[in-house]
Amino acid sequence: MQLVDNDRRVLVERALRSPDPKAGDQVQHAIALFRGRTATTQDKRSAVVTLAHVLERRRRLLKAELLRGDEGALFHIANEFAIRHENERQKSDYDLVFLDWIFWWYLATIELTDRLLARGTASARSMGQ
Structure with missing residues (x-):
C-alpha cells in the first residue's frame, strides 16, 4: 500500500465529484483499480487506459483550451508507450514510476476538464455539455 501526499488526496476527492x-x-x-x-x-495500466478513455471523449475540449500541442502530448503518451495499444512499435520497457506519473497527470487533466465544463467555456458549450 502506498500513501499519497495531501495534494493528491485532494485531487482524488475533486476528480470523484465530476x-x-x-x-x-x-x-x-480507475482510482479503485x-x-x-x-x-x-x-x-x-488498466486504470490509466480508463482515464485515457475519459480524456478521449473530451479531446475536442482539450484541443480548444490547452496550448498548441499539449492535447496531442496526452494521447502520444497513451498511444506510444504500450498503454492503450500493445504492439511491437510501442515502448513497453519503462519503469513502473512512469505509469504512476501518467495516472496522476491524466487524473489532474480530467479534473481540469471538469472545471472547464463547470465554468461553461465556449468550447465546452460546443461539446453539448
Missing part, C-alpha cells in the same frame, strides 16, 4: 456521471463512474473505477491494496502493473 459533474459528468459517466466520467465520474470511470474515474471512480490503481490504488487497490493488491494492484498489479496490469491493474494500474
Whole structure:
C-alpha cells in the first residue's frame, strides 16, 4: 500500500465529484483499480487506459483550451508507450514510476476538464455539455 501526499488526496476527492456521471463512474473505477491494496502493473495500466478513455471523449475540449500541442502530448503518451495499444512499435520497457506519473497527470487533466465544463467555456458549450 502506498500513501499519497495531501495534494493528491485532494485531487482524488475533486476528480470523484465530476459533474459528468459517466466520467465520474470511470474515474471512480480507475482510482479503485490503481490504488487497490493488491494492484498489479496490469491493474494500474488498466486504470490509466480508463482515464485515457475519459480524456478521449473530451479531446475536442482539450484541443480548444490547452496550448498548441499539449492535447496531442496526452494521447502520444497513451498511444506510444504500450498503454492503450500493445504492439511491437510501442515502448513497453519503462519503469513502473512512469505509469504512476501518467495516472496522476491524466487524473489532474480530467479534473481540469471538469472545471472547464463547470465554468461553461465556449468550447465546452460546443461539446453539448
